[in-house]
Amino acid sequence: MTHMHVAGSIHADAVTPAPKWLQRPDDVNAMVQMLWSSTACRNDDGVIEVGGVSVVEIADRIGTPAYVIDEVDFRERLAAFRDAFAGMKVYYAGKSFLCGAVVDWVADEGMYLDVCSHEELQLALAAGFDAARIGLHGNNKSEAELELAVTAGVGRVVVDSVTEIERLDRIAQEHRRTVPVLVRVTAGVEAHTHEYISTAHEDQKFGLAIGSGAALDGLLRCEQAAGIDLRGIHSHIGSQIFDASGFEVSGKRTLKLAKQVARLIGRELPEFDLGGGFGIAYTTMDSPMTPEALAEHLREIVEHECRALELTLPELSIEPGRAISGPAGMAVYRVGTVKPVALGDGIYRNYISVDGGMSDNIRPALYGADYSGTVGNRASTSEPALGRVVGRHCESGDILVRDEFFPSDITPGDLVVIPGSGAYSRAMASNYNHATRPPVVGVRDGQITTLVRRESIDDLFALDPVVSARRATTPDTDA
Ligand SMILES: Cc1ncc(COP(=O)(O)O)c(C=O)c1O
Numbered sequence: 001m002t003h004m005h006v007a008g009s010i011h012a013d014a015v016t017p018a019p020k021w022l023q024r025p026d027d028v029n030a031m032v033q034m035l036w037s038s039t040a041c042r043n044d045d046g047v048i049e050v051g052g053v054s055v056v057e058i059a060d061r062i063g064t065p066a067y068v069i070d071e072v073d074f075r076e077r078l079a080a081f082r083d084a085f086a087g088m089k090v091y092y093a094g095k096s097f098l099c100g101a102v103v104d105w106v107a108d109e110g111m112y113l114d115v116c117s118h119e120e121l122q123l124a125l126a127a128g129f130d131a132a133r134i135g136l137h138g139n140n141k142s143e144a145e146l147e148l149a150v151t152a153g154v155g156r157v158v159v160d161s162v163t164e165i166e167r168l169d170r171i172a173q174e175h176r177r178t179v180p181v182l183v184r185v186t187a188g189v190e191a192h193t194h195e196y197i198s199t200a201h202e203d204q205k206f207g208l209a210i211g212s213g214a215a216l217d218g219l220l221r222c223e224q225a226a227g228i229d230l231r232g233i234h235s236h237i238g239s240q241i242f243d244a245s246g247f248e249v250s251g252k253r254t255l256k257l258a259k260q261v262a263r264l265i266g267r268e269l270p271e272f273d274l275g276g277g278f279g280i281a282y283t284t285m286d287s288p289m290t291p292e293a294l295a296e297h298l299r300e301i302v303e304h305e306c307r308a309l310e311l312t313l314p315e316l317s318i319e320p321g322r323a324i325s326g327p328a329g330m331a332v333y334r335v336g337t338v339k340p341v342a343l344g345d346g347i348y349r350n351y352i353s354v355d356g357g358m359s360d361n362i363r364p365a366l367y368g369a370d371y372s373g374t375v376g377n378r379a380s381t382s383e384p385a386l387g388r389v390v391g392r393h394c395e396s397g398d399i400l401v402r403d404e405f406f407p408s409d410i411t412p413g414d415l416v417v418i419p420g421s422g423a424y425s426r427a428m429a430s431n432y433n434h435a436t437r438p439p440v441v442g443v444r445d446g447q448i449t450t451l452v453r454r455e456s457i458d459d460l461f462a463l464d465p466v467v468s469a470r471r472a473t474t475p476d477t478d479a
């Protein structure tokens with residue numbers, strides 16, 4: 001077992017018994033509350049409600065598994081970043097979760113949008129988002145993708161290699177445009193997070209390394225490119241980061257590079273993007289910073305360095321994704337089987353199998369990510385028992401919640417609700433074992449709205465020419 005935490009329930013009076021070191025109800029409640037979106041609560045019947053809708057109603061009407069987004073909470077988090085970072089541009093990182101409704105919410109809150117693929121760019125434009133407020137990322141942007149960025153007039157392209165600089169310059173010139181560009185650099189920082197979501201060390205695919213001189217070379221190439229308007233530097237150190245020290249080191253190294261560039265090109269670069277990566281609480285072991293605290297830290301770091309280097313303060317921007325979409329979402333599953341497995345010394349663990357799994361949340365399998373969970377359809381007074389929520393896929397690593405206390409009377413038909421599921425869950429969902437990807441519903445003021453519909457088996461069959469052809473010629477036996 002890695003560690004214990006409580007996710008349990010939402011109200012102090014119903015909190016699942018906490019470990020000994022966490023016995024003060026106020027502490028428990030505050031930490032547990034952090035995991036959930038702002039309108040989530042357990043109602044008088046012991047059922048979890050969000051946006052004024054009970055998870056029982058959601059499960060009955062929409063089915064399970066389902067992702068549920070608390071619209072009020074999502075918008076509050078957008079606004080909290082916008083206000084805390086006033087004077088800076090806040091780009092919502094669409095990779096964490098993007099759909100038409102989210103594009104609208106980002107636009108309504110007056111914010112910017114970070115897209116990192118041709119498809120995300122197409123979605124944002126199809127949903128009517130102002131191209132000038134879009135930033136495009138990606139380490140291997142295609143010709144078609146860059147062409148769309150140029151012709152649509154995206155606000156900035158963050159370039160990631162010399163090949164891309166040459167490609168973008170050519171495309172921009174073909175269209176007689178000049179494209180605003182930031183150069184993504186790696187500052188050689190070891191961010192305190194999982195290796196696969198750490199992006200500022202130099203031996204990986206993103207960015208141009210400061211240490212080797214590649215970043216300086218890329219910046220100078222951009223400055224000389226007729227199709228490129230070099231605006232500044234971009235540095236993203238990684239994701240699910242709680243500690244500002246990584247930003248401090250990368251800020252120092254990046255601004256030193258900005259100074260060096262300013263000397264060589266005879267002008268200061270007007271923009272600097274610090275990336276995203278701000279951590280959220282998946283369990284009570286995590287303690288995220290507020291947007292206000294983050295803004296203060298990041299401002300201080302940049303102001304201090306600029307003063308020391310005698311640089312004018314550039315226009316700053318950030319790209320939070322998870323910190324906005326993550327806590328706004330929860331996943332709802334139906335329990336299918338409960339299997340107690342003896343661990344020795346009279347201890348057992350309940351393997352709680354639900355109707356989803358690694359196809360709708362790959363993060364535990366991919367990063368060893370830890371989640372919390374609770375029974376959502378009822379409160380229980382039964383003794384807590386150690387549980388592991390597992391999916392229905394053909395993998396023993398198909399785990400959704402590794403260690404959590406659930407009521408010992410948890411039973412098939414119960415609903416398991418997993419908070420913190422708004423980011424990188426639906427966005428990274430797959431069709432493994434031909435699973436159909438779950439829907440995303442928005443809840444607000446007692447209403448359920450489909451944000452992304454559930455995939456059907458017909459959607460999957462339609463991708464398969466053999467099955468499609470045979471179905472077309474086989475009489476319908478269901479009739
Ligand atoms: C360049 C860039 N910006 C922003 C983000 C968003 O990260 P997060 O969702 O952790 O805030 C990422 C993902 O790690 C990224 O690679």
Ligand SMILES: N[C@@H](CCCC[NH3+])C(=O)O
Pocket residue numbers: 197199239240363423424
């Ligand atoms: N997908 C990752 C973070 C995104 C990394 C993007 N550079 C996660 O679930 O934590």
